[in-house]
Amino acid sequence: MGSADGVAPLRRADPRARKLGADHFAFMRAVVQGLDLRHSWERYLGVEGEATDQRLVRSTIAWIRDEFAAAARREDRPGTARLVRIDVATLTEPAQRLPDLEEFAHEHGFEDQSQAEQVAAYQQRYGRLSQRLQRRGRLIARQLEALRWLEDLVARPPAAGDAVAAWLHPALARRLEAVDLFTLAQLIERINGVGRGWHAGIAAIGQGKARRILDWLRRHEASLGLAVGPHVDLARRQLYTHELAAVVAPATAILPLEKFIVPAALDGRQGLYRRPQAQCLLRADNDHQAILAWLRSKHGLSPEQKARLQAGRRQRDAGVAQDDDWLRCLSSTQRAYRKEAERFLLWAIVHKGKALSSMNHEDCLEFRDFLADPQPRSRWCGERSRERWSPLWRPFEGPLSASAQRQALTILKNLYGFLVDQNYLMGNPWSAVGVPRAGAPSLNAGRSLTVAQWHFVRERLEQRSGTSAQRRLGLAVHLLYATGLRLSEVTAATVDDLSWVEYPPDLDDDEPLEGWVLRVVGKGRKLRQVPVPAEVIGQLSAYLLSRGLDADPEHASNRGAHLLGQASDIAERAPGLRGCSPADPRQGIAASTLYDQIKAFFTDCAAVLQARGDTRGADRLARASTHWLRHSHASHAIAAGMPIEIAQQNLGHASLATTTVYVSTEDKRRMRAVGRFWGGRKA
Structure with missing residues (x-):
């Protein structure tokens, strides 16, 4: 249907449509020149599948030629479109080679004859074949020139926002899309977030296909602007804690407490409800330090339990000390308290743009409603199994149940009560916030x-x-x-x-x-x-x-x-x-x-x-x-x-x-x- 002024609207390109890159042209140049097909496939198009799958190789070559021809026709070059579809291998055997004149004369005893007689004998023996090979050589040269022209015209490098379907084989792309991996950026995040076993749980993608995908992504890191980390090559037990910690850089984003950078303007030094530092019973200068002091006040692991936990990591982390090591030795209670404080801090800074020590009663009511439905889900929610080092980590799995909301609010009341008792804050905004009522009681015995x-x-x-x-x-x-x-x-x-x-x-x-x-x-x-x-x-x-x-x-x-x-x-x-x-x-x-x-x-x-x-x-x-x-x-x-x-x-x-x-x-x-x-x- 045309637009109101009679001009046909431009058709939006399908983001899932497959794209041509430098790899496709490099492979086809090798095909045209008769180079080893298997080696060329593994070098340039290995991500498509096994080189031993002849049906796959033939269908891929046919698809590439069709794409080349379609691009030439769009440029009103029908001759070039026909040229790139020709399979020069059908004209004569690429492996067949003619001897030069000197080799021919030596082989047939014409060394003592004149050059004219040698040429006449040579033409009589190889005339037609020589002409075919010369025509084939000229055709290869024309095809290579056409490929150079087409590459400048249509080839483009992969980008992080491209659909996986635009660069990977359709069958492979469907498997990834079935687990909500639609773009190359999402694919890289999954790989970095899970590690070596990133493909587990994705149907029909085993170690071989996973390795080919990794090789392809790493070959295109420059254009993607995203890198697959070295931790992906090792099993989880072989990685040092500091290596995992380096997977995600600290930032002001939805990150764990130990990675979250609080902007100086929102760190609480100038919080609206802060008491003077001289009157505070804590050495904490800002809200982040105050949270850590509160966590330390809770029942932690015994020295024996800490020793056992550290002994379990000794082989991987010997001699590697980090400032936040104590945060890796929290008790179950401390981990539960950290989770709720972390959620509220992230929401306050990232969503509200306010310091924790500037949050008021109305902010707390809003956060209570947020717990029942954290939005947007893609930003706040993730799978339960994602560890804190992973870029797939999120503070929520989804909406909290009424009982989980009650626990969260109880813990936050405790946090602010602690800060008030220590003269860090002048009041507790959570004290007047009602907790959600429980629904129908449930028995865990079920x-x-x-x-x-x-x-x-x-x-x-x-x-x-x-x-x-x-x-x-x-x-x-x-x-x-x-x-x-x-x-x-x-x-x-x-x-x-x-x-x-x-x-x-x-x-x-x-x-x-x-x-x-x-x-x-x-x-x-x-x-x-x-x-x-x-x-x-x-x-x-x-x-x-x-x-x-x-x-x-x-x-x-x-x-x-x-x-x-x-x-x-x-x-x-x-x-x-x-x-x-x-x-x-x-x-x-x-x-x-x-x-x-x-x-x-x-x-x-x-x-x-x-x-x-x-x-x-x-x-x-x-x-x-x-x-x-x-x-x-x-x-x-x-x-x-x-x-x-x-x-x-x-x-x-x-x-x-x-x-x-x-x-x-x-x-x-x-x-x-x-x-x-x-x-x-x-x-």
Whole structure:
């Protein structure tokens, strides 16, 4: 349809339409000159796919020729359009070479004849073929000249904002777009944000295709203006903390607290509600320092826990000290508090353009509404699994639930209350902000496995291969279920926390009792002792033995060894892995590592149930995580007759009311009674 003045509107170019670059012209020049096709493909167009795929190579050459011809026709050059479509290889064999006159004369005994006689004999022998080769040579020269003209006309380098479909094979581009990677900038951010395994979870993109994409992106770093970091070439465990910290440079942007640069004008030195520095009980000069002082005031890790955590990083970070090292050794409470303060600081500076010490009651109300729906999502929200070093990290996963909003506001009230108490601020703007009301109460006990599902999980564990990681998985799952420990508690536990206890007969029981208990430091630095079944201790003994340790947990040579250790057979299973060295048998693992392994195991279990037609069970196991084992322990133990106060002590609950949510026995009786009642009425 034309415009109102009768002039046809310009058609907007399709951003996904494939573009021609210097690589395409370099490859076609090699094709025209008859150079080795496989070598030329791998050098210039390897990102398209394997050189051994002849169908792909032929179709790509045909597409490039069509694009060349279309560009020539747009310039009203029909002759050039026909010229670039000609395959000179069909005219004669490129490998066929004519001897020169001297070689011909020597070969046929014409050395003593005149040059005219030699030329006549030569023309008689090779006349027609010589003419064809000369024509082919002239055609190659014309095609090369046409390619030079076309390259100046249409070739362009890739840019960061270009669509992946504009430069990658359509099938490859569709796979990337299916996971919301639409531009080259998004692709590079994903690669840098995840690291070496960036392609995991993207269908039909394995290590080979991933490597070809990386090579192509690195070859075009100059025009893209974005670089793929060197950390992408190494496994996560091989990277130093300071190397990961260098992936994203500090800036005033949506970045973690330790990377966020607060502009001088908004750092709080001139905050509207600041008290004079001379009256402040903190040495903090600005809001960022005040937040850090508040974090330090919360219950942190014990010296022993810090030593264990630092020992786990010793191999990677030996001798590399950083100013913010203490921020890498926070307790669960400190991490939760940091998260909420970080969110509010980022929102205040980046969104409101105000210092934290200048925020008023109305600002706090606005932030409360923001928590229910952080917008724009692309700026504020990201996947949960992204670590703080990653450019994919975001402060939110999405809208916060009512309970999460209440926790956030409670923590922020605590932050400002601390600053008021320390005479840093004159008042607390959060004190009059109401917290969102809870919706319908929910019972966490629903996030647990049924007894039948637990038996299925045990069966799947028994079918796993005997690698070090699989032995660790089996022990971890049984230990979490048998004790109800939290993820952070089980990964922090060492053999030193285990002890053998013997109880003499008493008035309630004439028999003596003996067994193992595990000393656990839980939330709020509260100490408790949790019994561990003998069967699980037997698994632990076998696991310790497989790590090269003594089977007796209390043996002196085991001192300091974590119950759950690093994989000890990587060097044997992957001898070619760069930087792979035998693991310290006493070394523990990160909580995230165990979480990911158990989550992957539950996903595998869900796939098996789905194949068997148990859709409901598959959905339940697909959602299961390490914390479900804690819930399952509580529900199953209480249902089996464990007194609720004992379950409370094992779980480390501060309130008995928290433990009562797992009491499902009475609910089951009521459901059975209603079923009998309804069945009787129908009769």
